[in-house]
Amino acid sequence: MGQARLRGTPEQRKQAAIERQLSLRPKYVKCNHCQAELTELQPIDISGMRGIEAAFAAHCPHCEHDTFAIKGEPEAVAQMHMAIEDAAGSESLAGVVPAANRK
Template identity: 40%
Template sequence: MGQAKNRGTLDQRVAQAQAKLAANRPEKLVCNSCGADVTQINPVSTRGLRGLEAIWVGQCDCGHTTFAASGEPKAVEAFFFALSQDTELALGRQDKDGGGHDKAGD
């Protein structure tokens, strides 16, 4: 438990975590349904989700939700597999800049 003190004060650790999260934030998401840019992107807590560094969610004007995740490849794959169990979701892959948004399975 004393290891946290070695990483700095609580305020310093919070600032470090926020900076790491901001560095992983994609510039935009591309809607997996209509292909429009989604710029209103919000972080989702990854607390307790081993292997996931960041999860982002955006709501498109067309009403669909788009997710982005980063971390260990197997953890990211498991996250999107879990989401795919909802048959109404359309999953795709994209780069941090929003490119490469082909739908999964295409």
């Protein structure tokens, strides 16, 4: 029997991956543009993204900018950051979520 079967059905493995990602969601992030505290963080589908443990996006209702929270290996995070910049067509800022802000 393969290792995947020992971890459950495909649906169970997918649900476990979603729960792992959601457990890493910070309480809030600060908007990279206006510094407002954003608590509505939507998970980003990270399936197939090697080195990324979790990623979330928040849209600021005050200034209409998007802010992202990404956790993973530094090189993978940098690559995802560059992909977000390419998709947005503009430079974005990187920040750090303080330990006290994590669940």
